[in-house]
Each structure stands twice: as structure tokens, then as C-alpha cells.
Amino acid sequence: MKSETNIPELKTKPEFKNAVRDFTTRNMVTILFVVMALAGFIVSGMSPMMFLMDIISRVSRNAFLVLSLIIPVVAGMGLNFSIVLGAMAGQTVLIFVTHWGINGLPGILLCFLLVTPLAMFLGFLTGKLFNRTKGQEMITGLILGFFAQGIYELIFLQLVGGIIPMQNKTLVMSSGVGIRTTVDLTNGLKYGLDWPGLSFDMPELLRPTLPHTIIGLFIIGIVGFLVYRFVFKRKLPSKIKLISWFIIGVLAVVWSVNQINSASMINMIRVPVLTWIVILLLCFFIIFFKKTKLGQDMRSVGQDRYVAASSGIEVDRVRIIAVMMSMVMAAWGHIIFLQNLGAFSTYGSHEQIGLYSVAALLIGGATVTNASISHALLGVFLFHSLFIVSPSSGRTLFGNAQVGEYFRVFVAYGVIGVSLAMHAWKKLLQNKNKLGV
Secondary structure, eight states, X not given: OOOOOOOOOOOOOOHHHHHHHHHHHHTHHHHHHHHHHHHHHHHHTOOHHHHHHHHHHHHHHHHHHHHTTHHHHHTTOOOOTTHHXXXXXXXXXXXXXXXXXXXXXXXXXXXXXHHHHHHHHHHHHHHHHHHHSTTOHHHHHHXXXXXXXXXXXXXXXXXXXXXXXXXXXXXXXXXXXXBOSEEEOTTTTTTTTTOTHXXXXXXXXXXXXXXXXXXXXXXXXXXXXXXXXXXXXXXXXXXXXXXXXXXXXXXXXXXXXXXXXXXXXXXXXXXXXXXXXXXXXXXXXXXXXHTSHHHHHHHHHHHOHHHHHHTTOOHHHHXXXXXXXXXXXXXXXXXXXXXXXXXXXXXXXXXXXXXXXXXXXXHTTOOSSOOOHHHHHHHHHHHHHHHHHHHHHHHHHHSOHHHHHHHHHHHHHHHHHHHHHHHHHHXXXXXXXXXXX
């Protein structure tokens, strides 16, 4: 007599199909804008060299600003539109340092030093306001930017040159009161951080070509791996990953050497090394900070501030610190942004900083509750890729580059609404998947 145990087979969907569906659901916003950027590049017919030159410049000048949004998201305060106040602080310091005639890298370092206490003070006041409007931080930050704009214009249109003495024909209007509408940083703070070699006569080292940069990164990567493995004796990633990265690095180095020995236009693309070092230092700081006691407190507050308060965490204090840190980072980031441009509109350059930075972060896949360094950097790349290719695409498709400019405006203003709507849809799909619907 045979005894058989009949076990019903569990009918599950193929793992690969589930993995693809989950990946698409998690990254639908980013996938949409990747497709749009690729389509725009193909239609535009733009030279890859011109695109690379422009995107390196744009990412260098905007990455620090977008990274400044991460800490408030970790603390559960959403997307910090109030970084506009940090941008105003940065412009204020740039105007006065330009008036004092301190140029180059020393001038940029002085700007960082002077703007820090000012940005901390503005961050403290903003944090106090956010603590009175819990759950409404994003709209509060947006309106706060408009309010601060009025005070900023009062200072630089009426007080400077009148109550605040400033005698400078280049900066002050002909009436002797108020700052001119455009501040020119040429022969002063322009490229003070991007190309300090102009002052120190070391342009090749501080702003190398793209092929030289790739070779340098490969050497740094090898040294970093050896230190990580033999000095710190940390556990290594899988062999497949190590071999894959090594092969990619070797191929990149071989390609770079061939480009150096040729007359390729790619040797005209320069990389601002010092600027990227500052950006990388900020990335390492964010990673390190999240592991500290204060960083863990911020994460706890972001997950549930009521539970955090029950655990003995001073919720209001932690939230204020998060806003202060974001404001200082935004002020520094705006200084980096403006010194790269070389000129700025006194009364308009800061207005769209919050909007553009938030849009870039959302395109990278971040949400109002989750943001990381990878979201910020990928978002900056995709957002500004669309900005680069849209005029050429408009000219190719419609015979008018102005259509591409209209598309830029649509991207800037529409991406936040589209991204938030798609993130809400994504959350709905994820909930349905959990319920097995």
C-alpha cells in the first residue's frame, strides 16, 4: 500500500517577471526621464563632444545645491524649498567680497567663511518656523522664499548705498543707492574654485582634460582599493563585481590613452577637479553623518516623530539642526554655482534655485520621504541633459529653437507635479502588489 502525501503546488509568478515589475514600479519616474533625455539627444543631432562639455559644466555647478536637500528629507521635513534663503545669503556675501576686491580662491574661501554664520542664522529661524507648521514644511518653505525676496530687495535696492555705505561704481547704481541688476564676477571670483590654477599657474593639474581625469580616477581607485583591503582590512565585494569594475576601468584607461595621443576634440573638455573634490567631500560627509548619533536621531524623527519623542529625542532641536545644515550647504552650493557662471542677476538668480533643485532630485528617483546621494547626482544629470538637448530638438522637430525653450520651462515647472503624481501612483501599485491584487 502506497502512502502518498499530496502537497498542493504553490502557483507563483516567474521571479524574473516580478523583478522587472518591481524595478519598473520603483523607478518609473527616472525611467520616464531617461527615455525623454535619450529621445531628445537623438532628435537634436547634437555632437557628443558638445554634450559632454556642457553636461560636465552643469553637473559641476549644480550638484552641491541638489545634495543640500537630502538632510531635511532624512529628518522627515520633505523637500526644502527654503534653500532659496541660503542662495540669497550666498549672493549677499559674493556682492560684498567683490566690493572688497578679494579675488580667486582666497575670495571664494572667504565667501564660504562669511556665509556660514549667516546661513546658520537663517536656518535657525526657518527651523523654528517649520516646527510651528509641522506637516506643511514644503509649502511653508515656498512661501517663506517669497517673503524673504521682499526683504532682500529692500536691502539691496534701498539700504545699500544709503544706510549701508558702499562706494563702488561697478556695483552701485548711478544714483548712488542700490546694487545694479547684474553683478559681473569676471577678473574677480569667476572660476575661483573651478580653475584656481588661473591664480596659482597650475591649470593642467587643477583642471585636467577628460582623458587625464579618467586615468587619474583609475589610479585613485586602485590605491583606494589597496588601502581598503590591506590597511582597513574590510570585507570585499563579490569577485564578479571587482572583476567587472576592473575591466571597465582598464578599457576606459586604454580609450583615454588613445584619445590623448590623438587630435580628438575630447581633449578640449576640462574637468574642474577642485570643485568635484568639494562635491565628493560633501557626499562622504552625508554618508558619515547618517551613521552618527545625530544622524540616527534625524532618521528616527523622519520615520515617526512621535515615537522619536517617546524615545527621548528632542524632535524640535533635531529638525532645526537639519534645516541649518541644509541652509549652509545651499549657501555654499550657490556660491559654487555663481562663480562657475561668472555673473548673476542680483534680484533674480536665486528665485528658481529651490524649484530646479527639487525637480532634479525628484527626477533622480527621490520622494518626499526618501532621498539619497545617487538620487541627487542622477537627477542633476538627467534634468540638465533635458535642458541641453531641448533647444536643438525643438529646432529639428518644429524649425524653431524657441519651442525647445518653452519645453525647458515646461520641464522646470511641470516635472515636480508629474514626479509627485507618478510617485503617488507608484505607492498605490506597491500597495496593491503587497495585497496581491
